[in-house]
Amino acid sequence: MKLNIDIKELLGAVDVPAQWVGIREVYEAHTPRMIRDGVPVANARSSTHGIMVEVLVNGQFGYYGTPDMTKEGVSRAAKKAYQQAEIASGHALHHFDESARPSFQGEYRSPYTKNRESLSAGNLNELLLDAYNSLKVSDKIVSASSLCQVIETSFKFASSNGSDINQEFLMLEFDLSATAADGTNQQTRTFGGMRGTCRQMGLEYFDKYEIMANAGRIGEQALELLEAEECPTGEMDIVIAPDQMMLQIHESIGHALEVDRILGDERNYAGWSFVKLEDFGTLQYGSKLMNITFDPTLESEFASYAFDDGGLKATKEYLIKDGLLVRGLGGKESQIRSGLDGVANFRSSGWNRAPIDRMANINLEPGDSTFDELIGQVENGVYMESNKSWSIDDYRNKFQFGCEYGKLIENGKLTKTVKNPNYRAISTPFWNSLKGVGNEDTFGIYGTPNCGKGEPNQSIRVGHASPACLFENVQVFGGV
């Protein structure tokens, strides 16, 4: 049950002598459903609803997040936020003015045709149960699951300088998973995990025949991996599928370009960055084939929106053009602090957290190679699909990724399946080894529902789209 709140009316209840006041209302409901091993393990719906009152006092912002959305509650919240800001203003890292919260008005709505209620709980459980049955292709499949989650988010923002924004999101996450085991030899194959299918879309996504076909393939590939050889060890070329490229982009580009990290805000938690302020416009981040965009406009991508949580209008911008670093992921506050151009990425995980610099949709633009042309360039290498392990250092340099499914590439052809394909490298040498970028036909749209960052911690949704890519001379290895 969602309360209808008029935040512009609530704004009138604020009675503190602040330089600026804003109210951000967020309602979000999650509806997960899951079948595991033939039985229902999740049929849930939970919602969160509250407001954040933010005030600017002596150049310092202070906030109060509260679920009490009455006029009295907002008045009380504003007074307490004011007190916090006033105390802090004598020790402010930066003194802001109203320009940190520009005034915009507008609306956004996710693209979809079928809402959450278009399929009943019973219909969805039936679909997921059928998918489970298709995953269970053998007794060696010791566990299998099918799940979906609908996310409905409503975001409203109003401020004392005239911002008036209303954004409505409908998102869907879906996955299939099969684990095959023979003693301690165990292999899991998924439909990309929770990062595989997470988009702004409605229940029109559910095409039963396509889901069953994918479920059958995933079950068979889990068995295939159980019998497969270990991935070879050595330095070789790799072709990475888009459902792994998305996390490669996320970890070794997205986080590294967050300007609040570069300014040191995250040093105690997520970390710093190897990128320095003076690198913008000068650092050759990758090969000439590399073009990275901040694109909140790509239809159906997970983190598309029209305005960020500070009210700034969102536009597509190049972050890396022909391999050269040109722009950072800095919202209005970071733009003011750093003097750099940025993007509209000042985002929060909900009403109870203050916005910070986040990724939104960070994409690798398609090139002109077909998939066969990418594979055809490789004499001895590995093709890798679907992330299962990820780790990178606090400067975003030394990374290591593991994938679910690999294929040897021998003399320009895909040959044997290999299990536990892993690779490790350092960010800029790796991106400078980018030798081929797939075309639109190899392009996939993915994302992640739980990118973690910030103090207090915030888990946020981001989108990543990429074609398949070829990298040369990478350290590759398998399991134990």
Place this chain on the structure above:
Amino acid sequence: MEQIFNKLSESLFGQLNEGEHLILSFDGENSQFVRFNNASIRQTGLVDDADVGLKFIANGRTCSGGFTVSGNFDTDIARGSSEIDRMRIESEQIPKDPFLVMPENAGSSHEIKKANGLAFEDAVDAILPAVSGADFVGILANGKMFRGSANSLGQKHWFETESFCLDYSLVTPEHQMVKGCYAGSDWNQQDYEDYVKRSRDKLVLMERKPVKVDTGEYRTWFEAAAVADFLGMFSWNGISEASLRQGCSGFGRMRHDDVRLSSKFSIVEDFSPGFCPKFNSNGEISPDTISLIENGSLKNTLVSSRSAKEYGVESNFAEGGEYLRSPRMEPGSLNHNDVTKNIDKGLFLSNIHYLNWSDNAGGRITGLTRYACFWVENGEIVAPIETMRFDDSFYRFFGDQLVQVEDKLTVVPEVHTYGQRSLGATTCPGILVDSFALTL
């Protein structure tokens, strides 16, 4: 908060029909968050938040729900009633659950921990003078936390605590860092200033020029904070009974092949220090201690009541996710003063970062060195090291490569604030490992 939860519970239980059951859980906080960078304030604010979780059981089915508690009874009861109506309809549509966990009334509990904490309006003046002149970055999370559970059979639990946690780093001009975490319930200004002074003293070591270590295997000391991070991995495809049964646990070799870790390695789930409530979100109370690995041998896994039904084993009332809530690793005999002497030549790692399974079945974990990590030669610290990636198996560093275990235990508090402030802590010693693999 307790009164709000009690009133809400009574009203929602009153709406149930015959044959329907309801389990409620409650999570709430009144928190202050102050974020620091360069010994100045980056962001500051307060958060009041509370959520009720509902588990509705009827007709052989389970549905769940949840909503934010506004504090206004009419609003909250309307939200709760709406959830019950929805779940009642859904329970007619979804498949039967053969492993249904029914509520019980096994007794109630009530625990309120009073504290002489840090007043919100005093926090900035209490913290900043001691770090003046340092590059100090981090966060203060401060205030009350609440957990509750109630079911329609009359069982009720309440847990309330007040605490602060100043999680911070000090940074040298050359970007070397020392980590600190000053946490507790009663604020003691002198104790805090002494703690920060010890952190500042450690920074002196970090001013030496860092050395670049080659990849390879090294004799390595892990401070307790690093060991706690390794133990944290057991909560993710590790010690869970369901994970083992579903073929995605790193503990498979211990269960299926009778592989043992070092006889020096023992861990228990220990609720006796009261870092977190003993009751889970179902309202079930765990035993005070559960031995998990005893002298290297797997004794128990974490078993939720659902896993118990599904796999025909006994529940130890773990949370549904079967993760560690209050683990304690047993101490050994190595005095911290003798650590560098016992390393002789190798690595001293204070903290590790960004762990992940690189081969879950093989127990292999990858991650990175972070903060005060040093190269040791001739039993003396030489200099900090440049960041290195490791990739090694816990079957080695908690197994045949485990040389010695520290004689003292350190409490490493759970500091995460995703969604809400966390409760719990890991209590563990440092460990000395004969061979540990650095890979990049």
